[in-house]
Amino acid sequence: MKTIHEEDIINAVSRLCIDACTYLDNSVLSCLKKAKENEQGLAKDIIAQIIENDELAASENIPMCQDTGIAVFFVELGNQVFLDCDLQEAINKGVAKGYTEGYLRKSVVGNPLTRINTKSNTPAIVHIKQTLSDKLKITFCPKGAGSENMSQVKMLTPAQGINGIKDFVLKVVKDAGGRACPPLVVGVGIGGDMEICAKLAKEALIRDIDDEASDPEARKLENELLELINSSDVGPMGLGGKTTALKVKVNLYACHIASLPVAVNLQCHACRHKEVTL
Ligand code: SF4
Structure with missing residues (x-):
């Protein structure tokens, strides 16, 4: 022991x-920098300001x-x-x-x-x-409350299937608009029961920003959802553009034959998480 x-x-x-709260992971910063290169006009300026803010926070040791x-x-x-x-x-x-x-x-x-x-x-x-x-x-x-308040849970039926999941995730992102401070990381929990799918969605947000789901169907869904979300034109801070989300993370769990619980937990551009092992 x-x-x-x-x-x-x-x-x-x-x-x-x-x-x-002070030092954004380099992997998230790299993602933001790549997104900036892909944007133009106001969307590009907004991501540039987010990056400048994050770099200033780190150099000045402030949140x-x-x-x-x-x-x-x-x-x-x-x-x-x-x-x-x-x-x-x-x-x-x-x-x-x-x-x-x-x-x-x-x-x-x-x-x-x-x-x-x-x-x-x-x-x-x-x-x-x-x-x-x-x-x-x-x-x-x-x-932060801005993105957490825009998160939602829905108990779908199995008949609604993958298309029902996609419609729901897209609706959550569009409902949130600029209030969740995009570009987002979108955590999606599918399966379990009502509270487990919500936990799965939150836990998806602490995955490395560059990883992909190990389950092939979940991985496919992550890519399809990212494309769908980024064609919504919500854009950085809700003001239009190609980068509504940096990544989508899908976590799965077993569920009842008659259930399809889905939760969407939105993470703003301040994609903060750190870990320690004792
Ligand atoms: S960046 Fe995130 S934590 Fe900050 S106000 Fe926006 S939603 Fe809240």
Whole structure:
């Protein structure tokens, strides 16, 4: 067994929060640069400004966007790890530390009806999966409300099939328009039940921006959806152009014979996620 101490988790999470909100991954920046070359006029100018913003944030050590999001974590906990703490609490303490020390905006209200800011950006949203290892892998994904609010879930019927999925995904992107701050990464969860497909769609967003689905049908759908979305002319920040999405990521899970749940989670151009393994 490997023992992992609360303090190590707090410090690792705190660092993740600051880094994810400040330094956009080079792979995402490269994608934006390629998209810029493919555009002209206003669309090109907007992507150039996004790139300049992201590079300035990194060089000045400041957040790339004022909305530093609700703190979402995907955690892989090895069966040979002993924790001397409550994992959710340790993550919350790390979030509070990171958002305070990094001067990141704290955007969480403790109760959705009374809406008082918790002033610590906690509680975090934590998804835990068990693995057969002696590692604790923590992936952090700050999720801004602009794109999260435009995400949707729909329970399709199997008869609606692939065409029904495509129509729904395209509708979500068009409904969102500029409010989700495109160019997007579009996470699509298909299968499971209502809550699992929503989780699949969110989890799709933490895949490497350049990877492709391992399932051949999902991979084909990713390419077809990207083409469809980019012919919608929503464009960068909703002002028209060829780059509405940089990528589409499709994650699948088994489902009931009479169900076809589909969720679409939109990620804005601030495609932030970082991971650490303890
Ligand atoms: S949607 Fe993204 S880029 Fe737009 S304000 Fe929110 S976090 Fe920032």
